[in-house]
Amino acid sequence: MAVKKDLSINYLGLKCENPFFLSSSPVGSCYEMVAKSFEAGWGGVFYKTVGIFVADECSPRFDNNSKEGLRWVGFKNMEQISDKPTELNFENIARLKRDYPDKLMVASIMGSDDDEWKKLAKMAEQAGADMIEGNFSCPQMSNHAMGSDVGSSPDLVRRYSKAVTEVTKLPFIAKMTPNITSMEIPARAAAEGGAAGISAINTIKSITNIDLENLTSMPVVDGKSSISGYSGAAVKPIALRFIAQMAKDEKLKGVEFSGIGGVETWQDALEFVLLGARNIQVTTGIMQYGYRIVEDMISGFSHFMDEKGVSSVDELVGGALSNIIPAEDLNRDFKVLPSFDEDRCIGCGRCYISCYDGAHQAIDWDEERRRPKLNDNCVGCHLCLNVCPVQECILPGEIKFKEGRRAGDVVIKRHYE
Amino acid sequence: MSKVFKSDYSSEAVAGFTHRTAIEEAARCLLCHDAPCSQGCPAGTDPAKFIRSIRFRNTKGAAETIRENNVLGGSCARICPYDRLCEEECSRCGIDRPIEIGRLQRYAVEQEEAFGMRTLKAPERTNGVKVACIGAGPASLACAAELAKAGYLVTIFEKEEKAGGMLTYGVLPARLPQRVVDHDVAMTAGLGIKFEFGKKVGRDVSLDDLRKKGFKAFFVGAGLWRAKRPDIPGSDLNGVFTAVDFLKKAREAGGVPEIKGKSVVVVGGGDVAVDSAVTAKLAGAEQVVIYYRRTLEEAPANMDEIRYAISIGITVATNFAPSEISGTGRVEYVSFRGRDGKSEAKVAADAVVFAIGQDPEDMSWLTGVKLTEKGTIMTSRNGTTDAEAVFAAGDIVNNGKTAVEAVAAGKGAAFDMMSFLGK
Numbered sequence: 125m126a127v128k129k130d131l132s133i134n135y136l137g138l139k140c141e142n143p144f145f146l147s148s149s150p151v152g153s154c155y156e157m158v159a160k161s162f163e164a165g166w167g168g169v170f171y172k173t174v175g176i177f178v179a180d181e182c183s184p185r186f187d188n189n190s191k192e193g194l195r196w197v198g199f200k201n202m203e204q205i206s207d208k209p210t211e212l213n214f215e216n217i218a219r220l221k222r223d224y225p226d227k228l229m230v231a232s233i234m235g236s237d238d239d240e241w242k243k244l245a246k247m248a249e250q251a252g253a254d255m256i257e258g259n260f261s262c263p264q265m266s267n268h269a270m271g272s273d274v275g276s277s278p279d280l281v282r283r284y285s286k287a288v289t290e291v292t293k294l295p296f297i298a299k300m301t302p303n304i305t306s307m308e309i310p311a312r313a314a315a316e317g318g319a320a321g322i323s324a325i326n327t328i329k330s331i332t333n334i335d336l337e338n339l340t341s342m343p344v345v346d347g348k349s350s351i352s353g354y355s356g357a358a359v360k361p362i363a364l365r366f367i368a369q370m371a372k373d374e375k376l377k378g379v380e381f382s383g384i385g386g387v388e389t390w391q392d393a394l395e396f397v398l399l400g401a402r403n404i405q406v407t408t409g410i411m412q413y414g415y416r417i418v419e420d421m422i423s424g425f426s427h428f429m430d431e432k433g434v435s436s437v438d439e440l441v442g443g444a445l446s447n448i449i450p451a452e453d454l455n456r457d458f459k460v461l462p463s464f465d466e467d468r469c470i471g472c473g474r475c476y477i478s479c480y481d482g483a484h485q486a487i488d489w490d491e492e493r494r495r496p497k498l499n500d501n502c503v504g505c506h507l508c509l510n511v512c513p514v515q516e517c518i519l520p521g522e523i524k525f526k527e528g529r530r531a532g533d534v535v536i537k538r539h540y541e
Numbered sequence: 542m543s544k545v546f547k548s549d550y551s552s553e554a555v556a557g558f559t560h561r562t563a564i565e566e567a568a569r570c571l572l573c574h575d576a577p578c579s580q581g582c583p584a585g586t587d588p589a590k591f592i593r594s595i596r597f598r599n600t601k602g603a604a605e606t607i608r609e610n611n612v613l614g615g616s617c618a619r620i621c622p623y624d625r626l627c628e629e630e631c632s633r634c635g636i637d638r639p640i641e642i643g644r645l646q647r648y649a650v651e652q653e654e655a656f657g658m659r660t661l662k663a664p665e666r667t668n669g670v671k672v673a674c675i676g677a678g679p680a681s682l683a684c685a686a687e688l689a690k691a692g693y694l695v696t697i698f699e700k701e702e703k704a705g706g707m708l709t710y711g712v713l714p715a716r717l718p719q720r721v722v723d724h725d726v727a728m729t730a731g732l733g734i735k736f737e738f739g740k741k742v743g744r745d746v747s748l749d750d751l752r753k754k755g756f757k758a759f760f761v762g763a764g765l766w767r768a769k770r771p772d773i774p775g776s777d778l779n780g781v782f783t784a785v786d787f788l789k790k791a792r793e794a795g796g797v798p799e800i801k802g803k804s805v806v807v808v809g810g811g812d813v814a815v816d817s818a819v820t821a822k823l824a825g826a827e828q829v830v831i832y833y834r835r836t837l838e839e840a841p842a843n844m845d846e847i848r849y850a851i852s853i854g855i856t857v858a859t860n861f862a863p864s865e866i867s868g869t870g871r872v873e874y875v876s877f878r879g880r881d882g883k884s885e886a887k888v889a890a891d892a893v894v895f896a897i898g899q900d901p902e903d904m905s906w907l908t909g910v911k912l913t914e915k916g917t918i919m920t921s922r923n924g925t926t927d928a929e930a931v932f933a934a935g936d937i938v939n940n941g942k943t944a945v946e947a948v949a950a951g952k953g954a955a956f957d958m959m960s961f962l963g964k
Binding site for chain 2: 125126127194388389390391413414416417419420421423424427514515516541
């Protein structure tokens with residue numbers, strides 16, 4: 125009797141049973157993997173990027189970084205596009221579409237010139253793919269005519285988008301690199317070239333850890349290593365920012381967005397949806413935990429919709445966008461003082477240390493009682509609330525208006541997890 | 542001097558998780574591929590799945606998993622012997638210590654209640670077939686739930702005024718607060734199950750009466766309610782209790798006023814003995830001593846519970862069995878004989894609680910059902926008895942095991958009943 129909602133959504137003119145897709149990566153690189161993911165509940169796949177170029181991979185090729193014992197905060201990957209023969213990949217796509225007609229198959233392709241892009245697009249259409257994604261963004265290609273070097277050039281993005289859309293009627297999605305300042309510029313170029321959708325973000329160029337044994341970065345490949353793409357929970361804030369900026373861009377009106385970056389839970393996915401994404405792609409979460417994570421994404425998302433009385437995912441798309449405004453437009457007339465719950469407080473003093481060393485010396489420490497006490501220095505920054513290890517021990521309290529400013533209603537957050 | 546922990550009769554022994562601490566604990570879980578914890582649960586509660594749901598911020602989904610697999614998930618979360626079930630199987634034991642599965646289960650069920658979730662709903666269509674469950678303890682509730690989910694019209698007949706059986710009348714509220722049992726029962730009742738309280742089948746109404754009323758099959762989850770008393774001089778003196786009566790009295794009255802400031806002897810070595818001793822101590826007894834006839838290593842009681850009992854100032858004496866209770870009109874002394882055949886002891890006491898096991902009540906009214914020498918019911922593996930359309934499981938069959946095993950057996954019997962009714 126588990127709560128199950130209709131999570132179907134129209135994406136680029138096609139109905140998807142849910143917005144949760146595998147992104148073009150190691151998690152969707154052969155028939156068996158994709159088939160298993162479909163059985164687990166994923167709505168579709170961006171099949172691992174196919175090129176004329178067949179990758180020759182290094183070993184090892186992954187690394188992760190941790191914080192306070194929590195591993196996989198971020199993940200580094202040196203794998204390039206598919207290392208399987210081009211024809212075999214399209215055969216797999218055709219078989220998957222035949223065996224799972226209700227799931228969406230997106231063929232991710234990458235060429236190194238106009239002809240390759242056109243050839244791959246035609247092969248994708250012939251294989252029966254529902255859509256095509258152009259990979260303009262892999263940051264670890266061993267050939268610089270491909271990957272993120274292309275994605276950071278609006279001219280090449282426009283040109284290759286055009287090459288693809290000239291030879292196929294299938295919806296075309298351009299996958300963006302975050303290794304630039306402003307993603308709207310290449311995204312507009314893609315739209316000008318005929319792209320109907322934008323997916324973002326691909327991975328961020330990174331060095332995760334330095335190996336002190338070999339004095340190179342991780343992973344160590346015959347004593348050396350390279351800069352390559354970073355993903356996982358740590359990149360979600362960066363991905364959300366790019367999606368929000370593109371979704372608010374007037375020149376990108378009508379373009380549909382697919383959100384990628386650190387999605388592990390239904391809540392992560394919902395955040396992308398609320399910023400305008402109609403589709404969600406996942407890789408790193410699956411590499412760490414397996415396809416099964418989609419079960420709790422579907423169930424958790426359903427419960428959220430049930431709780432809020434929302435009947436379709438569509439109603440949620442872009443719901444938070446209007447509340448994200450330029451810094452200069454924020455109401456700066458007041459401060460919200462923290463309120464300390466003496467019964468919940470365990471007397472650890474972390475708020476006191478952080479306020480003194482990192483904020484405004486606004487907390488006095490009662491050594492006798494081992495409890496914090498707020499003084500007049502408080503500016504309402506809420507560093508204390510952020511550092512307190514006890515749930516709901518420090519919460520927003522009294523609202524104080526700055527001198528000479530007019531008092532009015534102020535919306536604040538009340539519930540913290 | 543060691544520090545003795547003080548608390549009240551009804552205050553809970555262990556605090557629950559908050560959202561944040563639950564996520565932290567769930568994050569310790571290794572999310573095993575073939576999670577041994579899930580295989581370790583007799584009732585199939587599937588901890589691996591609900592812990593994963595908590596880890597991925599889907600507490601509601603976690604509550605659904607628990608409730609759908611084990612209708613008494615809230616109660617089991619409090620009293621299950623995890624240390625020899627799911628937590629013993631936990632892979633994390635190989636690194637440091639197991640995931641606190643019981644506390645995570647408790648958290649998810651508490652959230653289910655806090656969210657006002659209706660995890661179990663009556664099926665939209667019933668099949669019109671009436672079945673009766675006798676007794677409202679764990680086995681019966683679990684059996685009734687499976688039948689109700691499948692569309693049967695289930696009525697539970699219970700001799701007491703409240704559902705829950707031993708959960709309601711035989712466990713210390715510090716371990717299992719009544720509201721937790723009541724919530725489990727309410728969720729189960731949500732499947733459309735009817736309860737008839739104060740009605741003992743075999744005394745107030747016969748199986749034939751029920752057959753005439755159209756009931757097509759019967760589940761007997763009568764439990765073990767006749768407490769054993771040792772055959773020694775003085776066991777009928779005033780101040781001698783059986784554990785069942787003692788715990789029931791304490792739960793109904795919220796304590797036992799007559800033992801305040803008194804000295805209490807508890808005889809036995811199982812969970813019920815420990816619960817009785819803790820009840821006596823928390824209810825205000827000055828001195829409480831558990832006497833067990835064997836050694837601590839041989840005692841069936843959960844070691845954590847024994848540790849807790851010691852932490853609140855209870856003494857445990859081993860290798861002594863009672864030989865006589867003496868006093869004028871009421872208990873004044875209890876005499877013991879040592880297991881070694883040489884030692885003897887005579888201690889002053891105001892009350893004695895016997896927690897040396899329970900027997901079934903007279904089951905001979907169940908015509909055609911084969912009974913064991915002890916009076917328990919003989920069944921096939923899944924609860925089929927020798928009498929047509931009569932099934933049984935739980936304590937009345939296994940002679941007294943845990944609640945989670947009763948849930949498992951009740952579920953199993955439901956499937957036998959359905960295949961019988963489906964013929």
